Amino acid sequence: MNARNEKVDTVVIGAGFAGLAAARALADDGIGVVVLEARDRVGGRAHTVHLDDGTSVDVGGQWIGPTQDAMYALAAEHGVETYPLPAHGAPVYRVGDALLHELPAGAIRLLDEFDALAATVDTHAPWDHPQATALDALTLQAWLDTRDTGTPDEKALVGRLLAGGLKTVSAGEASVLDLAFYVASGHGVGTLLDAEGGAQQDRIVGGPHAVAEAIARSLPAGSVRLNEPVHAVELVDDVVVVHTSAGTLRADHVIVAIPAATVPSAIRFTPDLPLSKRLALGRLHGGIGIKTNLVYDRPFWRDAGLSGQSNHSAGVVTETADGTTPDAVGGVLTAFVYGDEAIALRRLSPDAAVDAIVESLADVFGPQVREHRDAVTLDWADERWTGGCFSAGFGAGGLSRVGEDLRPAAGRIHFAGTEYAHTWNGYFEGAVGSGREAAAAVAADRRAAAA
Ligand SMILES: Cc1cc2nc3c(=O)[nH]c(=O)nc-3n(C[C@H](O)[C@H](O)[C@H](O)COP(=O)(O)OP(=O)(O)OC[C@H]3O[C@@H](n4cnc5c(N)ncnc54)[C@H](O)[C@@H]3O)c2cc1C
Incomplete structure (x- = not known):
C-alpha cells in the first residue's frame, strides 16, 4: 500500500x-x-487489560475529573459511560509511624504554600515568572527543607504527594518551577490530588x-x-x-x-x-513510576472501613487507590511506586518486586493484602513506544532555559x-x-x- x-x-x-x-x-x-x-x-x-475472570484493569491512565471537559464530552459523544470512584471508607496517611485518616495540619500548610506559589505561574509562559531561574534551580526537596512549617515526616509526605503522585519522580529530582507549572496547569493542588471534585473523581466504563x-x-x-x-x-x-x-x-x-x-x-x-527544538526535546525525561494492580477475591479493605486510598511518607509504595471496576469479580487495589523506589524496585525480579510492594502495605491494610490472586504491572519505562510514565517533564534548570522552544512547529x-x-x-x-x-x-x- x-x-x-x-x-x-x-x-x-x-x-x-x-x-x-x-x-x-x-x-x-x-x-x-x-x-x-x-x-x-x-x-x-490508555490501556486496559482483561483478566480471565472478566475483571478489567487499567494498566495506564485511569481517572478523569471536573474541568476535564473534553474527556467527559468525548466519552458522552461516543456513548461511553463514566462512574465515580467508589466511596467506601476512609483514606490512610502513613506519616512516619503514625497511621492517620486525615492529612496532618503541617502537610496541609505546605500544600497550601505550594499551591499559592503555583498560582503565580503563567501556564503559557512559566519561563517568564519573575523568579523563573531561581525556582527552576530549586528542587522540591530543597524547597521543603527550607520551609519553617511541617515536621520532617510531613515534609516527606508532601514531597511524595507532589513529586511522586504528580510527576512520578523523587522530591530531590523535581524542579519547583516545573512542578508549579504542572500544578497550575491542573488547576491547583486540591484539584490534582483529590478524588471527589478532583482529577481522580471518575472512571470510564471499559477504561479510557x-x-x-x-x-x-x-x-x-x-x-x-x-x-x-x-x-x-x-x-x-x-x-x-x-x-x-x-x-x-x-x-x-x-x-x-x-x-x-x-x-x-x-x-x-x-x-x-531546529537546534532549539532538539535541545528542548532532549532535556525532557519520561517519569519512572510503576503501577501494580493487586487483584483479590474481594475488596477486603472496605470491611475495615477503608477506601483503599493510602499515602505514605516512606516505604516502597507512595500511594494506593481502590481500582475495583464494576465488572470485577473480586477487588483491585492499585499501588503506585515512584522515583528512587521505582528505580530500586526494577533491580528485583518481577515476583520479588510484587512481594516488596505487598509487604510495604501490610501495616496499612493488614495481612490479607498478601492474599492477592494476581498482580498486573505494565512497566511503561520499558515500553519502547512510550518511554516513561505518567508523562515526561523537565528536571531542574530545563523549563526556564528551553521550555519555550518545546511547542513550536x-x-x-x-x-x-x-x-x-x-x-x-x-x-x-x-x-x-x-x-x-x-x-x-x-x-x-x-x-x-x-x-
Ligand atoms: C500508569 C499511568 C497512569 C496514568 N494515569 C492517568 C490518569 O489517571 N488520568 C489521566 O488523565 N492521565 C493519566 N495518565 C497520563 C495519560 O495516560 C497520558 O497523559 C495520555 O495518555 C497521553 O496521551 P498522548 O496521546 O499524548 O500520548 P500516548 O498515549 O503515549 O500516545 C502516543 C502514541 O504514539 C505511538 N508511537 C510512539 N512512537 C511511534 C512511532 N515511531 N511511530 C508511530 N507511532 C508511535 C504510541 O504507540 C502511542 O500510541 C497516566 C499514564 C500512565 C502511564
Whole structure:
C-alpha cells in the first residue's frame, strides 16, 4: 500500500489521545488524514487489560475529573459511560509511624504554600515568572527543607504527594518551577490530588481505552493504520515524506503525536529539527513510576472501613487507590511506586518486586493484602513506544532555559501530546487539547496556503 507512495493531506504519527483528537478535528474540517500507529492497538498510555475472570484493569491512565471537559464530552459523544470512584471508607496517611485518616495540619500548610506559589505561574509562559531561574534551580526537596512549617515526616509526605503522585519522580529530582507549572496547569493542588471534585473523581466504563477505540472507529475507514512505526520524516520540495516500516507516505503536513521525550530517538528528521527544538526535546525525561494492580477475591479493605486510598511518607509504595471496576469479580487495589523506589524496585525480579510492594502495605491494610490472586504491572519505562510514565517533564534548570522552544512547529511539522499542553499537562485532557491545537494550526496553514 505505502509502497505506492500514497499522498494524503496530513499524516498523524501516533494514535494516543493527542493523535486521535487531532485526526478527528482534521476529519471534521474536511482535511484528509492518515494516522500511523506503531503498536497493534490505539490508545497509547490508555490501556486496559482483561483478566480471565472478566475483571478489567487499567494498566495506564485511569481517572478523569471536573474541568476535564473534553474527556467527559468525548466519552458522552461516543456513548461511553463514566462512574465515580467508589466511596467506601476512609483514606490512610502513613506519616512516619503514625497511621492517620486525615492529612496532618503541617502537610496541609505546605500544600497550601505550594499551591499559592503555583498560582503565580503563567501556564503559557512559566519561563517568564519573575523568579523563573531561581525556582527552576530549586528542587522540591530543597524547597521543603527550607520551609519553617511541617515536621520532617510531613515534609516527606508532601514531597511524595507532589513529586511522586504528580510527576512520578523523587522530591530531590523535581524542579519547583516545573512542578508549579504542572500544578497550575491542573488547576491547583486540591484539584490534582483529590478524588471527589478532583482529577481522580471518575472512571470510564471499559477504561479510557474504550474512548480511544471509539474515536478511532469514528474516523474514515482505513485512516488508522496499526503496526506501522514511523522512523523518518523528510521534507522534499514542500512535501513531507513519512517513512514507516511499510513504505512511505507523502503529505502536506505532519503532526508528530508520539511521546515528546521519545521524539529524538524514534524519528530521524531531514533536515534536522531546529537546534532549539532538539535541545528542548532532549532535556525532557519520561517519569519512572510503576503501577501494580493487586487483584483479590474481594475488596477486603472496605470491611475495615477503608477506601483503599493510602499515602505514605516512606516505604516502597507512595500511594494506593481502590481500582475495583464494576465488572470485577473480586477487588483491585492499585499501588503506585515512584522515583528512587521505582528505580530500586526494577533491580528485583518481577515476583520479588510484587512481594516488596505487598509487604510495604501490610501495616496499612493488614495481612490479607498478601492474599492477592494476581498482580498486573505494565512497566511503561520499558515500553519502547512510550518511554516513561505518567508523562515526561523537565528536571531542574530545563523549563526556564528551553521550555519555550518545546511547542513550536517546525514548518510543516507540528507536534501534539500531553507534554505540550498548557492545561492539564500530563493528563488525557491535555493530550486531547494539544491534538486539537495542532489540528487547528494545520488547518490555518492550509487556509493561508490557499489564500
Ligand atoms: C500508569 C499511568 C497512569 C496514568 N494515569 C492517568 C490518569 O489517571 N488520568 C489521566 O488523565 N492521565 C493519566 N495518565 C497520563 C495519560 O495516560 C497520558 O497523559 C495520555 O495518555 C497521553 O496521551 P498522548 O496521546 O499524548 O500520548 P500516548 O498515549 O503515549 O500516545 C502516543 C502514541 O504514539 C505511538 N508511537 C510512539 N512512537 C511511534 C512511532 N515511531 N511511530 C508511530 N507511532 C508511535 C504510541 O504507540 C502511542 O500510541 C497516566 C499514564 C500512565 C502511564
